[in-house]
Amino acid sequence: xxxxxxxxxxxxxxxxxxxxxxxxxxxxxxxxxxxxxxxxxxxxxxxxxxxxxxxxxxxxxxxxxxxxxxxxxxxxxxxxxxxxxxxxxxxxxxxxxxxxxxxxxxxxxxxxxxxxxxxxxxxxxxxxxxxxxxxxxxxxxxxxxxxxxxxxxxxxxxxxxxxxxxxxxxxxxxxxxxxxxxxxxxxxxxxxxxxxxxxxxxxxxxxxxxxxxxxxxxxxxxxxxxxxxxxxxxxxxxxxxxxxxxxxxxxxxxxxxxxxxxxxxxxxxxxxxxxxxxxxxxxxxxxxxxxxxxxxxxxxxxxxxxxxxxxxxxxxxxxxxxxxxxxxxxxxxxxxxxxxxxxxxxxxxxxxx
Amino acid sequence: xxxxxxxxxxxxxxxxxxxxxxxxxxxxxxxxxxxxxxxxxxxxxxxxxxxxxxxxxxxxxxxxxxxxxxxxxxxxxxxxxxxxxxxxxxxxxxxxxxxxxxxxxxxxxxxxxxxxxxxxxxxxxxxxxxxxxxxxxxxxxxxxxxxxxxxxxxxxxxxxxxxxxxxxxxxxxxxxxxxxxxxxxxxxxxxxxxxxxxxxxxxxxxxxxxxxxxxxxxxxxxxxxxxxxxxxxxxxxxxxxxxxxxxxxxxxxxxxxxxxxxxxxxxxxxxxxxxxxxxxxxxxxxxxxxxxxxxxxxxxxxxxxxxxxxxxxxxxxxxxxxxxxxxxxx
Numbered sequence: 001x002x003x004x005x006x007x008x009x010x011x012x013x014x015x016x017x018x019x020x021x022x023x024x025x026x027x028x029x030x031x032x033x034x035x036x037x038x039x040x041x042x043x044x045x046x047x048x049x050x051x052x053x054x055x056x057x058x059x060x061x062x063x064x065x066x067x068x069x070x071x072x073x074x075x076x077x078x079x080x081x082x083x084x085x086x087x088x089x090x091x092x093x094x095x096x097x098x099x100x101x102x103x104x105x106x107x108x109x110x111x112x113x114x115x116x117x118x119x120x121x122x123x124x125x126x127x128x129x130x131x132x133x134x135x136x137x138x139x140x141x142x143x144x145x146x147x148x149x150x151x152x153x154x155x156x157x158x159x160x161x162x163x164x165x166x167x168x169x170x171x172x173x174x175x176x177x178x179x180x181x182x183x184x185x186x187x188x189x190x191x192x193x194x195x196x197x198x199x200x201x202x203x204x205x206x207x208x209x210x211x212x213x214x215x216x217x218x219x220x221x222x223x224x225x226x227x228x229x230x231x232x233x234x235x236x237x238x239x240x241x242x243x244x245x246x247x248x249x250x251x252x253x254x255x256x257x258x259x260x261x262x263x264x265x266x267x268x269x270x271x272x273x274x275x276x277x278x279x280x281x282x283x284x285x286x287x288x289x290x291x292x293x294x295x296x297x298x299x300x301x302x303x304x305x306x307x308x309x310x311x312x313x314x315x316x317x318x319x320x321x322x323x324x325x326x327x328x329x330x331x332x333x334x335x336x337x338x339x340x341x342x343x344x345x346x347x348x349x350x351x352x353x
Numbered sequence: 354x355x356x357x358x359x360x361x362x363x364x365x366x367x368x369x370x371x372x373x374x375x376x377x378x379x380x381x382x383x384x385x386x387x388x389x390x391x392x393x394x395x396x397x398x399x400x401x402x403x404x405x406x407x408x409x410x411x412x413x414x415x416x417x418x419x420x421x422x423x424x425x426x427x428x429x430x431x432x433x434x435x436x437x438x439x440x441x442x443x444x445x446x447x448x449x450x451x452x453x454x455x456x457x458x459x460x461x462x463x464x465x466x467x468x469x470x471x472x473x474x475x476x477x478x479x480x481x482x483x484x485x486x487x488x489x490x491x492x493x494x495x496x497x498x499x500x501x502x503x504x505x506x507x508x509x510x511x512x513x514x515x516x517x518x519x520x521x522x523x524x525x526x527x528x529x530x531x532x533x534x535x536x537x538x539x540x541x542x543x544x545x546x547x548x549x550x551x552x553x554x555x556x557x558x559x560x561x562x563x564x565x566x567x568x569x570x571x572x573x574x575x576x577x578x579x580x581x582x583x584x585x586x587x588x589x590x591x592x593x594x595x596x597x598x599x600x601x602x603x604x605x606x607x608x609x610x611x612x613x614x615x616x617x618x619x620x621x622x623x624x625x626x627x628x629x630x631x632x633x634x635x636x637x638x639x640x641x642x643x644x645x646x647x648x649x650x651x652x653x654x655x656x657x658x659x660x661x662x663x664x665x666x667x668x669x670x671x672x673x674x675x676x677x678x679x680x681x682x683x
Contacts, residue, residue, distance in 0.1 A: 042414060042445050066509045070441035073410035077445055080415065095434035097461040100404070103429075107404040110373045111411055132433040133503035164373045 005220060005326035009350060010059030010088060011052040011339050012224075012331035015040050016068040018048075020333055022243050023251060023298050038334065040069055042077055048336045049078045053085040055343020061119065061224075061329045063301075064090040066128050072104055079112040086115040088172060088329070092123050093144050094134040098151040105152070106159060109166035119172040119192065120145050122180065124264035124300070138263050142179035149187045172222065172327075176204070177265040185211035188219065190327050194270055195225040195304035197288035198319055205324045222327030223320055226295050226305035227338070229313040229346055236307050240292060241282050243333070247298055255298045262300065270296050270303040290316045302331075314349040321353065357640055357673060358650030360422060361386050361662060362395035362569065365402055376403045382658050383412040386419055389666030393420035395652050398429070398455055406438055413446035422451045422519065427478040428461035432501055433509065436485040443513045453519040454479065454533070474500045476528045483532040486515035519567075522553070530556045535565045537652065540627040542615045547646040554647075565649040570618075570629040572653045572661050574636045574669060585609050585619055585630045588656065592623045629653075633664075637672035 018024055018038040038044055052060055060082075062071040075087040089108070091101065108116050122141040123129045129136075136144065149171060156168045173188030174180065184191040191208050193201060205221055212219040230236040259267055273293040274285060285294040287304070290312050296303020306313045317328065332338025363379055370378075379396070386394050394412065396405035409421040423442070425435055442450045457463055457471050466474055477498045485506060488494050494506045519535040536553055538546065550566045557564035573588070575581040586609035613619050617631040617639045629636055640651060655661035 046414075067511075069444065070410075070438045072407055073438060073441050073445055076407045076410035077414035079411060095431040097429045099461060100429035103400070104404045104407050106372060107376065107407045110376050111403075111407065127505060127508055130504040131506045131508040132437070133431055133501060135502070162371070164371055166373070 004321055004324075007321060007350065008058045008222075008327040009056075009347060010061050010327065010329040011048075011055075011057040011342075012061045012063070012329055012335065013045060013048055013052075013074070014331070014335050015045060015063060015071065015074055016065070018044070018334050018336070021246050022295055022333065023247060024333055038336075042074075044336070045069075045074060046078055046081050048339060049082050049085065051336055051339040052343070053082040055339050056347055057085055057339070057343065059086045059088045059117070059327075059329065061088045062090060064092055064121070065125070065300075066131070072108060075116060076108055076111055079108075079115070082115075084115075086117060087112065088117050088119050090119045090121055092121050093148045094123065094129070094136065094141065095132050098148045099155070101148060102152055102155050102159070105169060106156075106166055109169065114167050117170040117172060119174070120149070120183075120188075122175060122264075124262040124267055126261070126263045129263075138177065139179040142175070142177075142183050145173075146183050146187055149183075175264070175266050176269055180265070181208060181211060184208065185217065185219065186215045190220045190222045192222040192224060192327070192329075194266060194302040195223055195291060195306070196269065196273065197291060198323060199288075201320060201325065202323045209324075220327060221323075221325045222329065223325050224302040224329045225331075226302065227313060227330050227332050227342055227346070228292075228305055228307045229310050229342065231309060231345075233309045233312055236309060237282070240294065240305075240307050244282055244294055244297070252297045255300070259296075259300050267300065270301075273304065310345050310349060313346060314353060317350055318353045357644050357648070358392050358565070358567070359665075359670070360393035360395055360420075360567070360650060360652040361391050361658070362422075362652045362654045363397060363402070364654050364656060364658075365397045365399035368401060372401065372403065375401075376408070378658070379403055379408055380411065380415070382662065383416060383419065385659055385662050387416040389662055390670065391419065391662065391666065392650075393422050393451065395422040395424070395453065397424035397453070398426050399424075406442060409442055409450065410445060413442065413449065416449075417447070418449075420449050420451055421446060422453050424453045424455050426455045426461075427457060427475065428459070428463050431462070432478055432481040432485060433503055433506065436482055437509055439486070439516060440511045440513045443516060444511075448514050448516075450516040451519060451535075452516050453537075454524060454529075456521055456524055475524070477501060479528060479532055483515070483518070485510060522549075525553060525556070527556065527560075530560050530562065530564070533564070534562075535567060535650075537567050537569060540568045540570060540618065542618075543642055543646045546643070546648070550647040566647060567650040567652055568627075568643065568648055569652040569654070570627055572636070572655050572665060573628055573630045574633055574661060574664055576632060576668075578632045578635065581630050581632060582609060585628055588628070589619075589621055589623075592621055633668040634672060636665075637669050637676070640669070640673060641676045 017040050049060055062074050064071045071089045075089045160166045170189040172190045172192050173184035174192035208219055228236050228240050273287045285292050287293050290306050290308040292305050292307045295305050306316050383394055396408050398405050405423045409423045457475055463471050477500050481496055481501050488510055490507050490510045490512050495504045517534045518532055520529055520533050522538045525536045554564050573581050573584050589609055612622055617635050619628040619630050
């Protein structure tokens with residue numbers, strides 16, 4: 001077993017709403033949102049941020065997409081409400097001038113006492129990109145990210161110097177296309193992946209290490225996963241079974257249609273993990289021990305979850321750690337209660353491992 | 354009864370102060386403005402200073418009432434990016450955002466355009482952001498202009514109130530008159546200013562709109578007139594200027610009141626900005642006079658912002674209230 005980089009455990013901030021159901025957050029479209037939804041008000045998001053901070057999470061992932069609050073504004077508004085947790089702010093370049101993005105990042109870094117890092121995304125939904133006025137194709141969008149990161153690395157040391165200088169944020173990059181992989185290898189600090197079976201993750205880490213080495217660099221690796229952990233395995237699977245039973249059947253079909261149109265190799269990989277057809281058989285969606293692909297039935301983006309007892313989930317995470325993953329961004333439903341629950345029941349096990 | 358709309362604005366321009374300190378000062382000023390009952394805080398966009406939308410979000414989380422007048426420029430933000438962020442700010446702030454469309458300095462996205470192209474681009478930008486901000490999300494919206502294009506923008510828009518728009522007098526034209534609610538005029542003698550206000554309001558009335566006219570003043574209000582003018586003299590002495598200006602002024606040093614173009618209104622010889630200088634009663638009287646000639650609001654500023662803002666709130670606003678002028682209705 002190789003020497004492991006110290007692990008970093010993060011929590012997800014559901015800035016388009018939250019609730020107890022799989023359809024509560026992170027959806028392709030608002031029409032799938034259920035009743036009893038918790039609105040993503042600043043007060044509610046602040047409670048989640050403070051809970052995650054209190055629970056001992058290292059990072060708070062703040063996403064971006066249509067229907068989500070702007071991640072920069074959220075990070076700014078919540079900066080004074082947390083003490084230690086660092087924000088992973090999602091940035092989708094294209095509609096702001098690079099100099100302006102650097103300006104924003106400097107402002108936010110100072111505002112947050114150096115607790116901001118950036119997650120770069122290309123924009124998976126062509127419909128959304130064109131609604132924003134961006135008509136670049138997939139590879140051109142990644143070339144644009146590369147230029148932005150170049151602007152950061154050039155301008156930052158010129159603008160930030162002296163004893164109060166803000167640190168350059170870490171750059172988290174994801175994506176499974178050749179363009180995305182090349183960008184991460186050459187310019188990223190952490191390569192982020194959505195949860196996949198360990199052998200698939202191992203293969204990707206091997207390939208990315210090779211690409212990074214060609215550029216004379218080293219990469220860290222991160223994984224985005226939902227969690228359904230309970231004292232016993234049976235309790236965890238019962239919980240998941242209830243969640244699946246609550247999904248309106250039509251939602252599964254319409255969500256799949258939407259996700260199939262995403263211009264994202266990573267999204268297509270998530271879709272292929274699941275069985276074909278609209279019938280959601282609970283354990284058939286367990287694509288490797290305790291790794292369940294059922295979240296992706298109705299949720300775009302990360303669609304897999306670790307399901308099991310605390311010990312089982314901790315064991316699976318330990319296996320990913322041994323492969324080389326050192327950053328994890330988790331979520332659970334609802335995100336407020338689960339931040340505290342996971343923080344209390346699971347994080348200590350993970351830190352001991 | 355309330356009188357004039359009172360806004361406060363952050364000072365910009367080249368500053369020796371680091372970004373970190375400017376941020377802390379801005380947040381401190383926001384806290385004080387909220388406490389002091391100031392109506393709005395203007396956060397201009399300026400390199401080297403805190404990015405205004407980011408700063409506005411931080412301020413919105415710690416205030417409840419203060420309106421946030423955010424400086425934006427098409428040089429840095431495409432229309433869709435601006436609208437998405439502004440709609441988010443509206444939600445986070447409880448609909449307290451207002452937008453100041455800053456003059457296009459030909460940087461960033463517009464750096465490669467000549468003056469005529471920038472004018473055309475400005476007009477298209479304004480038309481598009483207002484279309485996006487006022488659009489009903491259930492209807493389809495695509496735009497194909499000369500400078501900006503987007504498809505099916507309804508997918509990214511939300512049903513939140515559109516923030517009021519501001520611009521400078523230099524930018525206020527027939528196109529702006531269709532959308533802009535507030536105009537920032539240069540400060541002149543009241544008789545000349547009254548004529549300008551009438552001109553601009555006439556343009557707005559031609560489009561069936563009411564235009565609110567504001568002026569920006571750097572404030573030096575003190576318990577005594579002498580104290581105020583001593584401070585004004587010190588400030589002018591410290592003002593940055595070109596070597597040529599300094600050389601000329603050194604040859605012919607002038608008492609500070611030589612630059613007073615109207616009682617209590619002083620124009621800085623180096624920078625051209627206008628100061629309102631006097632004791633509290635004089636300041637209140639001059640502001641009342643401005644309101645009498647049609648000024649709807651003032652954007653105040655000061656290099657001693659904390660002291661001046663609190664002093665203004667505690668000493669001048671009560672005097673303005675006692676003058677019983679028209680109630681402000683934004």
